[in-house]
Amino acid sequence: MATSSENTVINEIEKINKSNNYHCCVPKCSSNGRYDFNLSFHKFPKDEGIKKNWVVKIRRDVGPNFQISKSTVVCSKHFKKEDYTGWTPLKKRLKKDAVPSIFEWTDDTEPRRILKRTLVTPPGPKSKRQKCETMTSSTEPSTSREETLTAVPLYVEQEEEISKLKDQLNQKNYECAALESQLKLERFNVNRFSNDDTMIQFYTGFSSYMMFVTFFQCIEPSARNMLSKYYEAGETISLAGRKRSMLLIDEFFMFLCRLRVGLLEQDLSVRFNSTIQTVSRKVVTWANYLYLTLDEYQYIFQGKL
Structure with a gap:
């Protein structure tokens, strides 16, 4: 007890x-x-x-x-x-x-048994002796190799796999960034010609890309609130309340391509990835806006467009 x-x-x-x-x-x-x-x-x-x-x-x-x-x-x-x-x-x-x-x-496991293989050559009709050959093979690995091998923990293998996947992801992200950069260069917009003043003058009439950007920065504050031709004359909703399909500077560039080079609206719709109706509406809107804006400051901008 x-x-x-x-x-x-x-x-x-x-x-x-x-x-x-x-x-x-x-x-x-x-x-x-x-x-x-x-x-x-x-x-x-x-x-x-x-x-x-x-x-x-x-x-x-x-x-x-x-x-x-x-x-x-x-x-x-x-x-x-x-x-x-x-x-x-x-x-x-x-x-x-x-x-x-x-x-x-x-836990220690039972040792694996040793397999023995015996090859026996049967005697011929006139042979005087039998030839026996015994081959013994062990399934145990050599101790010298066991000493050089180390057990790799499971988490190390997983970390190596995760590291490989991260490297592949970084490579894919780099390729996507390169393709996106190339797409921006191939897309038809004003940024594509930022280093080519000759093409800027051809499409817009401005002598350089810097002159084009300087003029746009002057009109940008009021241009963001210009009344869209899409609405009726009596409505007060502006483009500022709508989600634009392209950048405002590209809209201005598209309008100048229509005015300066005479590109057709169907051609512009393909170049700027838009519909013909949207191109027509934006061109008319920019024409009305610039007419009213530049008319007030005619003595400033006269002869520069």
């Missing part, structure tokens, strides 16, 4: 374990603090180096499916006796540098 002191210890252990809701985080381990009274559960160390070693040993990867918190523990099944500095029925204390090392996948 158990003594009173032993009963007291047992009662204390049961009381502690009833409030213990720890579950061992090691794969294939089902230890539960409520039922395994004889086990202790240890939190991950604060030292980052030792903590990382714990993660490697238990074969877990820190990520969306596994996070280390105050309730993440490893049970005493996975530690050796020499890993403890002190042990009592109520508390087991680990050494600071202790690392779990006992797992289901580290």
Whole structure:
């Protein structure tokens, strides 16, 4: 029969374990603090180096499916006796540098048997002796090669795969940026001719790209609020309240291409990737706006267009 002191210890252990809701985080381990009274559960160390070693040993990867918190523990099944500095029925204390090392996948397995192959040459009708050849092959690998091979943790393989995928993603992003840059150069707009003053003069009549941009910056504040031909004369809704299909500076460039070179609206709709109706509306809107704006400042802009 158990003594009173032993009963007291047992009662204390049961009381502690009833409030213990720890579950061992090691794969294939089902230890539960409520039922395994004889086990202790240890939190991950604060030292980052030792903590990382714990993660490697238990074969877990820190990520969306596994996070280390105050309730993440490893049970005493996975530690050796020499890993403890002190042990009592109520508390087991680990050494600071202790690392779990006992797992289901580290159990010693039975050695594989050696296969023997024997080749026998049957004697001929006039032969005087039999020739037997015995070949023995071992399925065990050479020890020298075993020493050079090291087990690669699972998380290292996953990190290498993630690194490769990131490199591929960066390469694809670089290719997309290059294609987008090339598309901007091939698209018919004023930015395409920013380094070619001859083409700017041909399409707009301005002597250079800088002159074109300077003039546009002067009229831009009022141009953003110009009344669209799309609405009736009595309506007060402006283009500022609508989502533009192209940049305002490209609208101005398109209008000058129509005015200066005489490009047809169907041609402009193809060049600027728009509909004929939209091109017609924008050309009329810009014509009305510039007529009213430049008429007020005729003495300033006279002879410069």
